[in-house]
Amino acid sequence: MKRAGFTTVSLPVLLLLPQLVIIAVFFYWPTVVALQSSFYLQDPFGFGSTFVGLQNYIDLFGSREYRRIASFTVVFSLLVTFFSLAIALVLAVKADKVLRGARTYRTLLMWVYAVAPPVAGFIAVIMFNQSWGPLTEFFGFFGHDYMVGVNFNDTAFSMILASVWKQVPVNFIFFLSGLQSIPRSVREAALIDNRSASGRFWDVTFPLLAPTGFFLLIINITYSLFDTFGIVDIVVKGEPGNNPMTLVYKVYVDGFRGNDLGGSSAQSVILMVLVLALTIFQFRLIDRRIHYT
Amino acid sequence: MAQVQLNNIGKTYPNGFEALHPTSFEIAEGEFTVLVGPSGCGKSTLLRMVAGLEDITSGELQIAGRVVNNVEPAERDIAMVFQNYALYPHMTVRKNIGYGLKNRGTSKQAIAQKVDEAAALLNLGDYLDRKPSQLSGGQRQRVAMGRAIVRDPALFLFDEPLSNLDAKLRNQMRIEIKALQRRLGVTSIYVTHDQVEAMTMADRIIVMNAGRIEQIGTPSEVYHNPASTFVAAFMGAPPMNLFPAKVTDGQVMLGDQPLCAAPAQGAVTAGIRPEDFTLDATGPLSMDVQIIEELGAHRLLHGTLGAHSVTVHVSNDISAATGLQRLSVRPDAVCLFNATDGKRL
Numbered sequence: 321m322k323r324a325g326f327t328t329v330s331l332p333v334l335l336l337l338p339q340l341v342i343i344a345v346f347f348y349w350p351t352v353v354a355l356q357s358s359f360y361l362q363d364p365f366g367f368g369s370t371f372v373g374l375q376n377y378i379d380l381f382g383s384r385e386y387r388r389i390a391s392f393t394v395v396f397s398l399l400v401t402f403f404s405l406a407i408a409l410v411l412a413v414k415a416d417k418v419l420r421g422a423r424t425y426r427t428l429l430m431w432v433y434a435v436a437p438p439v440a441g442f443i444a445v446i447m448f449n450q451s452w453g454p455l456t457e458f459f460g461f462f463g464h465d466y467m468v469g470v471n472f473n474d475t476a477f478s479m480i481l482a483s484v485w486k487q488v489p490v491n492f493i494f495f496l497s498g499l500q501s502i503p504r505s506v507r508e509a510a511l512i513d514n515r516s517a518s519g520r521f522w523d524v525t526f527p528l529l530a531p532t533g534f535f536l537l538i539i540n541i542t543y544s545l546f547d548t549f550g551i552v553d554i555v556v557k558g559e560p561g562n563n564p565m566t567l568v569y570k571v572y573v574d575g576f577r578g579n580d581l582g583g584s585s586a587q588s589v590i591l592m593v594l595v596l597a598l599t600i601f602q603f604r605l606i607d608r609r610i611h612y613t
Numbered sequence: 614m615a616q617v618q619l620n621n622i623g624k625t626y627p628n629g630f631e632a633l634h635p636t637s638f639e640i641a642e643g644e645f646t647v648l649v650g651p652s653g654c655g656k657s658t659l660l661r662m663v664a665g666l667e668d669i670t671s672g673e674l675q676i677a678g679r680v681v682n683n684v685e686p687a688e689r690d691i692a693m694v695f696q697n698y699a700l701y702p703h704m705t706v707r708k709n710i711g712y713g714l715k716n717r718g719t720s721k722q723a724i725a726q727k728v729d730e731a732a733a734l735l736n737l738g739d740y741l742d743r744k745p746s747q748l749s750g751g752q753r754q755r756v757a758m759g760r761a762i763v764r765d766p767a768l769f770l771f772d773e774p775l776s777n778l779d780a781k782l783r784n785q786m787r788i789e790i791k792a793l794q795r796r797l798g799v800t801s802i803y804v805t806h807d808q809v810e811a812m813t814m815a816d817r818i819i820v821m822n823a824g825r826i827e828q829i830g831t832p833s834e835v836y837h838n839p840a841s842t843f844v845a846a847f848m849g850a851p852p853m854n855l856f857p858a859k860v861t862d863g864q865v866m867l868g869d870q871p872l873c874a875a876p877a878q879g880a881v882t883a884g885i886r887p888e889d890f891t892l893d894a895t896g897p898l899s900m901d902v903q904i905i906e907e908l909g910a911h912r913l914l915h916g917t918l919g920a921h922s923v924t925v926h927v928s929n930d931i932s933a934a935t936g937l938q939r940l941s942v943r944p945d946a947v948c949l950f951n952a953t954d955g956k957r958l
């Protein structure tokens with residue numbers, strides 16, 4: 321078979337150049353710089369830096385605060401991921417049943433997706449406003465004095481709620497299209513084979529949704545780790561103090577508030593390794609397990 | 614006893630389209646009934662209502678003596694084979710076949726035994742641990758059959774199960790399905806738009822057109838005594854020749870030649886099967902043969918008779934040539950239809 325090809329090397333390189341430059345400037349260069357500065361102790365006022373080897377990392381792992389924030393991040397990510405997926409799945413299954421209304425339903429839910437994370441955080445702040453937030457009043461009914469930014473649990477709850485709310489629509493869209501791509505006749509065959517609706521869901525629908533679900537799981541973990549920055553920032557209102565925060569937010573706080581560029585870089589290197597691990601895990605599993613056709 | 618009974622079953626879709634006009638018929642126990650008709654005539658609609666996959670708008674449906682209008686598909690004691698097989702892609706062949714049994718509380722041991730029996734019957738023994746994606750079209754078709762037969766239901770439903778197979782495999786599976794049905798004796802409704810499948814497989818054929826039943830009868834009745842010009846033209850390949858004819862002096866006249874005695878006055882449509890013509894040098898009819906189609910065992914002569922096109926079927930030991938040929942027809946081979954509504958006279 322004849323294959324179309326380039327006769328010279330320069331043309332393909334030229335065509336790839338813009339993309340390569342973008343990747344190099346915005347991805348690899350910062351990575352290298354971060355990696356490099358994680359081995360240095362930066363003078364807070366910008367007067368040079370000292371090579372300290374792995375000291376930044378050793379300090380981090382020895383720091384009780386870092387470990388506390390890391391465990392909060394794990395809990396936060398698990399909760400956000402679980403509830404975003406579970407709520408979206410329930411909504412998608414319901415929407416799939418009333419196919420006719422699905423379009424309006426889908427559009428309505430999609431709107432939330434268009435909301436930028438800081439705005440989502442801001443909406444959460446308004447909802448939980450100390451003096452007139454509707455959710456604060458709601459909790460007031462049960463005798464709970466809800467205080468965002470003061471009470472650790474209340475703040476964490478607001479962050480989780482806003483993050484879940486923001487992520488449900490994306491998951492919903494994926495789940496719904498996953499559901500609708502299950503052949504109608506396969507569901508009908510199940511209808512004849514199994515009288516129990518929940519049995520059909522767990523035996524047929526859910527396994528067939530697994531590829532979508534797994535993809536979303538990774539997306540959601542990444543989201544809750546990184547993309548919730550804007551929400552955390554608004555809810556915490558730049559007053560980290562005793563408030564809950566995620567690892568990504570701590571990178572920002574230490575680097576730009578605390579001017580500890582070395583420690584902050586070490587933290588971001590750790591997060592990069594985490595993402596790398598997640599990605600490898602994702603590709604491994606997608607290749608291996610969850611593929612039918 | 615009627616295994617399936619439809620009393621004035623009708624279907625109007627939510628968009629207001631009446632896909633099936635109220636229809637009644639019965640299917641006897643063990644009978645293989647084929648629903649045939651052109652695309653969009655409502656065959657699948659009817660079958661899916663029997664299966665319970667589509668709501669019944671009006672009328673009453675009985676399966677094995679029980680009214681099942683509002684009974685869930687899983688409780689109707691039916692099994693269905695779908696056009697695209699509808700296998701569960703994430704389950705092995707073994708699980709696919711056993712799934713319906715598992716949900717009916719059959720013991721693991723009994724399931725294993727029944728699955729093995731079905732697999733043996735369908736030559737699927739070597740594939741039990743494969744996923745559907747690792748099977749050929751014909752094998753998938755067999756798995757779908759297996760899934761239906763392990764259940765030992767009161768009624769089999771087939772919706773064009775062979776239409777995704779190539780011609781050779783289709784002929785083979787046609788015979789296999791028919792033989793299997795004979796052997797198991799399970800009442801069956803089989804939907805197809807292929808009249809050859811209908812003729813070869815059916816105990817009884819139901820010919821449908823535009824949401825109505827045109828005729829119910831054995832393959833031979835439907836072929837030799839079509840109830841309408843629609844059936845005459847739909848069944849048979851090539852179909853029945855239809856000519857507008859006039860009645861004069863009690864005789865049906867094709868052009869100026871009398872064909873047979875007429876039961877009515879005025880205009881009629883005369884139908885003659887291609888094989889009911891004979892080439893006969895002294896025959897009364899004159900055909901202008903334009904194309905001869907060689908089909909091995911026989912030939913088809915295409916041409917015109919007066920102003921109308923006509924197809925004549927002759928065996929290959931009769932020599933034929935293009936140009937004018939004389940034909941004769943037995944008077945009892947002519948079917949007469951009402952010229953306005955196409956109904957049989």
Ligand SMILES: Nc1ncnc2c1ncn2[C@@H]1O[C@H](COP(=O)(O)OP(=O)(O)OP(=O)(O)O)[C@@H](O)[C@H]1O
Pocket residue numbers: 626627628630632650651652653654655656657658659806
């Ligand atoms: N959900 C629906 N809503 C409205 N009309 C429908 C619906 N499903 C089918 N129809 C219409 O009902 C008629 C009969 O459809 P049906 O699927 O029964 O045809 P069929 O005889 O099985 O045809 P084919 O041989 O092409 O499968 C068609 O005209 C179709 O357009």
Ligand SMILES: [Mg+2]
Pocket residue numbers: 656657658
């Ligand atoms: Mg159909």
